Amino acid sequence: MKFLLFFFIIILSFSSFSQRKKKITHEPEVFASNQELYEFDIKYFGESVHVDPTYQYVIGYLVELMEKNPKWTLLVRGHVCCGPAMKVSEKRACKAYKLLIEYGIDKERLRYEGFSDKKPLTFPEKTEEDAAKNRRVDFVITK
Numbered sequence: 001m002k003f004l005l006f007f008f009i010i011i012l013s014f015s016s017f018s019q020r021k022k023k024i025t026h027e028p029e030v031f032a033s034n035q036e037l038y039e040f041d042i043k044y045f046g047e048s049v050h051v052d053p054t055y056q057y058v059i060g061y062l063v064e065l066m067e068k069n070p071k072w073t074l075l076v077r078g079h080v081c082c083g084p085a086m087k088v089s090e091k092r093a094c095k096a097y098k099l100l101i102e103y104g105i106d107k108e109r110l111r112y113e114g115f116s117d118k119k120p121l122t123f124p125e126k127t128e129e130d131a132a133k134n135r136r137v138d139f140v141i142t143k
Contacts, residue, residue: 026124049092049095051099
């Protein structure tokens, strides 16, 4: 009886270990035909959620683009590196969203969403440079 119990525990341990070792894959992102990823994004250091003033040009270009195309809408997407952190990604997106509103874009044309680490630019993250590429806010334009 002890042997059966021992055997059963070994089998359960092995199956749970093999499930943890499953290879994680990353699928490239596909957008609808009327959507495109804006060419510039905003990068972050560590867990920061504040938009660095050196990225003011990104906000400025977006404002110009949105003013020239009044029917377009914009999704502001927050991202993180190195594991799940939904609150950080949401705060990053929200800060950029609020800046766009401050610069005159109607909030009815904007929305924001945090994606945590679900849509990395670089996968897997092997270096600090890879992680830095994934800590960002990017923008999806719907035409």
